[in-house]
Amino acid sequence: MDDKGCECKQRFADPDNQEPLLGILERYAGEKGALIPLLQDTQEAYGYLDEKIMRALAKGAGYQLSQVYGVATFYTQFRLEPIGEHLIRVCHGTACHVAGAELISEEISNFLGVKDGQTTPDMKFTLESVMCVGACSLSPIMIVDEDTHGKLKPANVRKVLKKYRGGNGEKEE
Ligand code: FES
Structure with a gap:
């Protein structure tokens, strides 16, 4: 199907699709102390920080899930709920x-x-x-x-x- 001119409203990736996350993890591979930018990029890709995405991020980047949650809930810039269109x-x-x-x-x-x-x-x-x-x-x-x-x-x-x-x-x- 030709997607040209598609007025797709889907601005964010589906949390069931881990591909964007894998790309982000690759970008920060080996960088210590990059949890905040990692979360920022992940939120940008998915619109919010979905629980299973945070689990996958913690695993992929070598953090404890509690560390990821701790940062995601501390800073008001992070959203844990999906946002509107x-x-x-x-x-x-x-x-x-x-x-x-x-x-x-x-x-x-x-x-x-x-x-x-x-x-x-x-x-x-x-x-x-x-x-x-x-x-x-x-x-x-x-x-x-x-x-x-x-x-x-x-x-x-x-x-x-x-x-x-x-x-x-x-x-x-
Ligand atoms: S753009 Fe600077 S205060 Fe709003």
Whole structure:
């Protein structure tokens, strides 16, 4: 089948597929103290740190499972639950905070019915707060997947998110 033009929504590897993990393990083979980058790359590949993937990572990289869990649960950057189809990150660094990031997050929460760190029940969106993403001149900033929406006004949040939602874009009450 020709995959050209495929609008595949699958951005992340299936945790049953260990191939991406094997590639990551190979990249860090022999590197001591690389657990954090290993976990970062693994999360990037799978979207979150699935239990069986963490087990395989521990085994493949020579760590105790408890060490892997310890790091994965200590740092807020790591997720242990799958994320939605679209990841919304709202910058809460100083410049964005001053420019009204709180109101942006509030508007997203009101629209989607989720709080920071949560995923909508339809698995469409996950909302996350992040620190400075390095584009302060565009504050306040919301990043949806790879798209940056800068100088965002709370009044425009719904319009932007509707583009990612499809259908009529309205949250079901
Ligand atoms: S504080 Fe938001 S981009 Fe720097």
